[in-house]
Structure formats: structure tokens, C-alpha cells
Amino acid sequence: MQKSELSKFNLPDVPGVYLFKQGRKVLYVGKATSLRDRVRSYFDDDLIATRGPRVVDMVTKADRVAFETTPTVLEALVREAALIKKYQPKANVDGKDDKSFLYAVITKEDIPRVLAVRGKDIDFKSHDFRAIYGPFPSGAQLREGLRLIRRIFPFFDTPKPVGAKGKHQAAKIEFNTQIGQYPRAFNVKEYRRTIRKVMLFLSGRGKELRVALEKEMKTAAKEERFEEAAQARRELFALDHIQDVSLIKDEHSEHSPSTGSGRFAGKRIEAYDTAHLSGTNAIGVMTVVVDGAPIKKEYRTFRIRGVKKNDDIASLKEILSRRLGHPEWQFPNTIVVDGGKTQKKAAEKVLSESLNLSLGDIPVVAVVKDERHRPREVIGARAAGISEADAVLANAEAHRFSLSRHRRARSRNLRTK
Numbered sequence: 001m002q003k004s005e006l007s008k009f010n011l012p013d014v015p016g017v018y019l020f021k022q023g024r025k026v027l028y029v030g031k032a033t034s035l036r037d038r039v040r041s042y043f044d045d046d047l048i049a050t051r052g053p054r055v056v057d058m059v060t061k062a063d064r065v066a067f068e069t070t071p072t073v074l075e076a077l078v079r080e081a082a083l084i085k086k087y088q089p090k091a092n093v094d095g096k097d098d099k100s101f102l103y104a105v106i107t108k109e110d111i112p113r114v115l116a117v118r119g120k121d122i123d124f125k126s127h128d129f130r131a132i133y134g135p136f137p138s139g140a141q142l143r144e145g146l147r148l149i150r151r152i153f154p155f156f157d158t159p160k161p162v163g164a165k166g167k168h169q170a171a172k173i174e175f176n177t178q179i180g181q182y183p184r185a186f187n188v189k190e191y192r193r194t195i196r197k198v199m200l201f202l203s204g205r206g207k208e209l210r211v212a213l214e215k216e217m218k219t220a221a222k223e224e225r226f227e228e229a230a231q232a233r234r235e236l237f238a239l240d241h242i243q244d245v246s247l248i249k250d251e252h253s254e255h256s257p258s259t260g261s262g263r264f265a266g267k268r269i270e271a272y273d274t275a276h277l278s279g280t281n282a283i284g285v286m287t288v289v290v291d292g293a294p295i296k297k298e299y300r301t302f303r304i305r306g307v308k309k310n311d312d313i314a315s316l317k318e319i320l321s322r323r324l325g326h327p328e329w330q331f332p333n334t335i336v337v338d339g340g341k342t343q344k345k346a347a348e349k350v351l352s353e354s355l356n357l358s359l360g361d362i363p364v365v366a367v368v369k370d371e372r373h374r375p376r377e378v379i380g381a382r383a384a385g386i387s388e389a390d391a392v393l394a395n396a397e398a399h400r401f402s403l404s405r406h407r408r409a410r411s412r413n414l415r416t417k
Helices: 003-009 035-043 047-051 053-061 073-087 139-152 167-178 188-202 206-222 226-240 245-255 312-324 341-355 388-416
Strands: 016-022 025-032 064-069 102-107 114-118 129-136 268-277 280-290 300-303 334-338 364-369 375-379
Touching: 003 035, 003 064, 016 035, 016 053, 016 073, 025 035, 025 053, 025 073, 035 053, 035 064, 073 129, 073 139, 073 188, 073 206, 073 245, 102 139, 102 188, 114 139, 129 139, 129 188, 139 188, 139 226, 139 245, 188 206, 206 226, 268 312, 268 388, 280 312, 280 388, 300 312, 312 341, 334 341, 334 388, 341 364, 364 388, 375 388
Parallel strands: 268 334, 334 364
Antiparallel strands: 016 025, 016 064, 102 114, 102 129, 268 280, 280 300, 364 375
């Protein structure tokens, strides 16, 4: 396949899984933060140096690309594993020992646990586990994925079974509840329902899980079981708002063609965000990311002084102008702002007026959000010489930091009234 052929597949700039195919035969399955950018990366000049001859051979043989979009990178992670298990693509599994892969398993116990287990520790011919999911190409991402899933659907992941019947089991449950491993009051029947939800998710059937949760919520509300309805609603919301920035970062580190090439090494990205409540306690922040890692000691907070109303453009101009008034701080290679073309142009104007820079000297990237405040589009990343994943990571870190600083300022304000 040639790069010029990619346009006919209309790959979107959203998370999902992609399949390189030769006719109906699946040659390779992968996941992506951005399907468009990830598949394009297979046609870079340095592919053989970054991915190896097996992948180059696969791309040469492929004649089409299929894909499935997913709401989050986490769902792309589990869907990728399900498709690898289904198709066993040569470029994914050839030359690799199944025993070295990590799998997610559900134990066959009265109170099931969810564990990450090496293939060498699994007898696939027996029925030692209630369910086995995988293989997962990245063990680190599986562990991080399980951590994220567990925040939505709490489960036990203790090294040993929860315990025998009687006092020991009750003590174990109480202990795990206290340390937050199962934060809600423990109920065996409810816990088993939670495990069934985890099983649906790990099998890559996120859509079915959402349908089941919506049905559960409506039925509970109709029967006036309002607490259960609220819980189902919270789980639905959490599924759509998973903060899987860590998976985006891991994916970029593991798969980006720039990894190891030094092409983007040492680039300093500064991201800016503001937070306010009804025009009060307006806070602006600057966060710093270098090589995909936050440099928290260089974060800065700005109390917005010259803007009286909820004017995000004016707030951005103020904090950026004040930041540029500190030449003792290392200047960035790239700036990331929250918003669209208007915010991008506003930042570029401040750079031009404050430092007399030409357009592009310090490029500005904008991260556009959807109605659920999830990244929908990244403007200017390619021109700035950074990946969209890095731009999203920097933006998410700025948003997180601005909210935390705003809460602190608001709390302090309330205490002094």
C-alpha cells in the first residue's frame, strides 16, 4: 500500500482500532489515540528503524485499512486485544511467545477477582478462570487500563482470594473496603453484577455495556430505586469521561515514529488554561511538558486581575502577556491553548506584540473540545512539530491544574467571608 491511497479510507482524528488487511485477511491490528495520525505514521520514511522489518513487510502487503472508532483510548485498548485474539494477525503474534503476554482474567471464585496474569501462568486448556481476555501487547497499558476500569467498576485485585467463608472473609472484605479497593458497602449480589459489567468491558463490548446501563438506570428509576438509578447514571457518565491521558502518553512513547529518533527530543511545551466561577476567583495557569513528562516545579498560577467578566480570550491574553514578562523563565518551543482558531490567533497576537516574533517562531497549537469537554480536534500540531497526543496531554494537564488551583482559591475565599 502507498501513502497516496490513505485518503480513500477517510480515517478520522478520533480514538479507535485499525486493521491492515490484504483482501479479507487481517494482517495487523492496532489501537490509536488518533486513527488518522497513527495510520499515517506507518508511511513515514523511518518506519523500518522505528517499527522493524516485520511491520514494513505487513504495510507493503496490505491493500486496505479498516477501522472502528471508540469513545475513549481505554476502550480502544480492550477492543484491540479482543480483535488480536479473534484474528491472530501474523504481524501481531508471529515470533512472539504467548507466555510472555499479559492477560486480564476473572477468577472462578465465590467473590471473583480481576487480575493481570502472564501467559506462562495460564493453562489455556483447563477451566481455571471464569474468563480470560487478551493478549494485550503492552503489559503496562493493561495494568493502567485495569486501574482506570476499577475506578468505575470497583473490583478486588488482591494476590490471594478474598477468603474462606466466615469471619476471615468478612474481615478481608472490611479491610479492602477501608483501603478503598471496594469503596461502596459490600454486597455479594451487587459485586457480581459489577463483575459482569467488567467482563462486558474487557471483551470489547462497550456499546452493549452502555445499553445495559441505560436499561438498568431506567428500570431502577421506574421502580423508584433511585440510589441504584443514580449509580448507573454515574457509571455511564464515567465511561464517557474517562481521564485516560496516561494511556495517550504511553501510546505516544511506545509507538510514535519519533521515539528514539531524537526528532522531538527536549521540546518544551507550555499549556495554558483558565478557570472561574460566575466571574469570580478567576485563575490562569501555565503547565510545562517536556518529552511527554510534566515538569511540575515549573508550573505557574496567575490570578486574573484585568478581566472583570467571563472573557476567556481576554484572560488568555493577560496570563500569556504576564508570562512573557518573565524572560528568566525558559521560553517554550510550542504553546498549547484550550479552544479553537480564535484562541490560537489571540495567543499568536500576544507573542507578536510582546516579543516581536514572526508567526511560527513559537508556534501555537489549539485543542478544540466537544460538548463533553473531550478533545475533538487539534489545530496546528503538525506545523508546530509535535504530535497531537502531546498537545492533548499538555492541554489535559493544564485543565487539571487550573481546576485544582481554582478549588483552592475558592475554598480560601469562602473561609475569609
